[in-house]
Amino acid sequence: MDVITTAKAFNQRAHAERWHMVCDPTLAFTDSFYTGFLAIWKQKAEGRKMPARSEMTLRDLKDYLRHIVMVQRESENPAKYRWRLIGTSMTEVIGHNTGKIFDDTIPPQHLSRWIEVCDTVLKSEQPWRFLGRVYIPGREYLRAENLYLPLSDDAGAPSFVMGLCRYLPRQQDNDAFSEDQIFSLPGALR
Numbered sequence: 001m002d003v004i005t006t007a008k009a010f011n012q013r014a015h016a017e018r019w020h021m022v023c024d025p026t027l028a029f030t031d032s033f034y035t036g037f038l039a040i041w042k043q044k045a046e047g048r049k050m051p052a053r054s055e056m057t058l059r060d061l062k063d064y065l066r067h068i069v070m071v072q073r074e075s076e077n078p079a080k081y082r083w084r085l086i087g088t089s090m091t092e093v094i095g096h097n098t099g100k101i102f103d104d105t106i107p108p109q110h111l112s113r114w115i116e117v118c119d120t121v122l123k124s125e126q127p128w129r130f131l132g133r134v135y136i137p138g139r140e141y142l143r144a145e146n147l148y149l150p151l152s153d154d155a156g157a158p159s160f161v162m163g164l165c166r167y168l169p170r171q172q173d174n175d176a177f178s179e180d181q182i183f184s185l186p187g188a189l190r
Helices: 003-016 032-045 088-094 108-124 179-184
Strands: 021-024 068-076 079-086 128-133 142-152 158-169
Touching: 003 021, 003 108, 021 108, 032 142, 032 158, 068 088, 068 108, 079 088, 079 108, 088 158, 108 128, 108 142, 108 158
Parallel strands: none
Antiparallel strands: 021 128, 068 079, 068 158, 128 142, 142 158
């Protein structure tokens, strides 16, 4: 998979469908919170494309747990995902949906976006950074910067997506992320 082409295609679809988000496979984080989490994932992978879900222990993740989501792919055609873990700071934004499938918990206008994000992470078998605005009733004032990582099942098949998600107040109403901003970030797509 050509990640640059995939990222550009994702960003074009996001713009066309008004998803109010962009992806950045270069992982140009400026906050060490994300880079520390990514370092744990890389260490657990030990030279493989990704670690297994079972290798990401609570002890390893203790400093990040409240900001973590984990979903499991239930089927590929059509793609179905189930919430497996939702940290406490995440439940404030997306609700208490652990154990439920996306179709029952995500509004229809946002469902294709969530599925596309998870599909992209699992197909590419690499970490991705996503930036965007929140469009959940009562939470529209937030912006998001999220790191999504693929995890395998114990047989080695990409099956889980783990996200480190942080939501902060936007600086102003027009504080939106665009593909142009991604290209201007240090180490970003060129």
